[in-house]
Amino acid sequence: MSALLARFAPLRARSNAYFAQHRSLGVLVAVVVIGVALPLISRIPPLGDLQSMNAWVNAFTIAGIYALLAVGLNVVIGFAGLLDLGYAAFFALGGYTYAIVASPFFDIHLPFWPMLIVGAIIGAMFGIFLGAPTLRLRGDYLAIVTLGFGEIVPIVLLNSDPFTGGTNGLGGVDKPVIPGILEFTLINPWPFYVLMMVMVAVTMVVVFRLQDSRIGRAWDAVREDELAAESSGVNTVISKLQAFAVGAAIAGFVGVFNAAKLTIVAPDQFKFVVSISAVAAVVLGGMGNPVGVAAGAFVIYLVQSIFLKQLNTLIDNFNIPVLQEIDFLEFQYVLYGVVLVLMMLKRPQGIFPAKRRMRIFKDSVGAGK
């Protein structure tokens, strides 16, 4: 095995060197490979027996939504070192932005594609709106302020019936259409899947390029030592605002997709638990590593929605009365809890640690106070 690997070593070194130079191309190649591989993997016996190919593709698409949320939140937590506990609010704002202008509710039907960008812009605007007054707060207070914001937004959406449809939310949201070529439908999951892969590729390229840019280096500096960063000429407030805006923009962007995919937005979809699932994905995957957190989100979603459901059917087949009473889907919340506690205690850097040194969750020198 190792001899085989050794034969390919020069090739790997060459490809690594090449993709280090052309990272965006590397991201595109990786996304295409993964995008083709996932449906194929889902045909392998134990997985293929669980559900149909279309169901798997649909599940991968939703997993992609969570992965993108984790990637966006990672910009805030992993890059800039700010704990955001109300991330679902931006996701909600993106979704509602699209639903308001593309549903029978106001009978406005704007096209989907430009709204993707508008959703991102609205997200970024609210990110700045929330961030501007709060970002000078210390870490744990900032976390609570974002949590408060995350609670306020669904309450406002719930109570502003004339604009948001109240509890029922906005239904019948338009699905994307490529005029004359393709109409997205609920029956065929493939167009959404391909679109999701494109969005993953775009987001990943943007995030990687930002990480390597002047802005990204400023985030590193702010995260590691805010005081030192400030005295080295980094405008820490601007830098943190940029992180907040980028994170919120990604959430708004994904929110538009989510609204179009589910064809309904309702306040219940954006509860605290959504924010926490994203935090859990970031913590599990490895703060600061975009690929790691996306993988973390992917794993968490698949475990909670496929594995736990299958556990239910599996248990039903055996006639064990006590276990049949249990709905294992209820365990998804405990999953977040266990992930957060165990990772913090045993492996705070995550399963796939970031390559750059991260101090904030490793030791206490200068980070806490």
Added chain:
Amino acid sequence: MATATGTVRTERVRGQLFLPAVITGFLALMLGLLGFDQFLNAMTLGAIYALVALGYTMVYGIIELINFAHGDVFMVATFVSIGVSTTLLGQSGAITDIPTLVISLVILFLVTIVIMALVGALIERLAYKPLRHAPKLAPLITAIGVSFILQNIIQFFVGPYITNVPQLFPTQWVFMLGESRVPFLNLFVIGSAILLMLVLQLFIARTRTGRAMRTTAMDRDASSLMGVDINRTIMITFLIGSGLAGAAGVIHGLYYGNTTFTLGFQSGLKAFTAAVLGGIGNTAGAALGGFLIAFIEVAAAAFGFGRWGSAIVFSLLVIILVFRPTGLLGSHTGDRA
């Protein structure tokens, strides 16, 4: 010289009278604004918030951790109190025989408080102590995890429904105060909460352990050098804080007669707001904040903004943290905010 001392003394007396005067004025205003029934309602709700807020503020004061799981400790307490009432005491409804009632209530409070104190200390030992020297966000994330685990444990064993809690204290006992009906239950709830808060204040001010808690909050390393057992002090803080949440849980059950596994999140966040409003780390402030938050919520409902009650409280939380992180009464940790 004599006049100077006199002025200082008058100043000090004026300083001591200022807060009680403001509080009395505020209460009178609220009484006029809300009417007696709503006033009593707000005071009762405030008593519960205040007891929960004390747990937040004590833990924050001593280890600067926002103990996110504290609201869920309160939630678990409501369920423990069901267990104590039905299994240990064998009661499922009001007890009208006064001696039995007194004994039952004492047992209910004591057992629930002890159980919850142990639960709180256990959480501290397992989830927070290993992270004592980690950056602050690490135990905060752990605390969120613990919160989810507690909710799920209850959801798993009891189910996701609203569960009835035996109201041992008869709700129909009332006396008339002028035109208004005053249930004894409300007086009992407010009275027992205020009693617990006074005991806590005395404990912190007068006992050796209380002094250890105060010094640890001020400077952990220095008090360690002076011979204070830090681990023991932090453990005791968690015992007391969770015990108070236990008492709040019992009171919530007696007063509202129902509970559910999601109770802890919203109540916890409101109690945390109360702690921040009063000045986090400051026990008197937490009690004050608890009552204030309750009044804000009840007033919002009374003026037809009931659906916005939570939003108003959380907006208040954001506003306080941004503009006055030291809260109303200030605190020793506020300067680091």
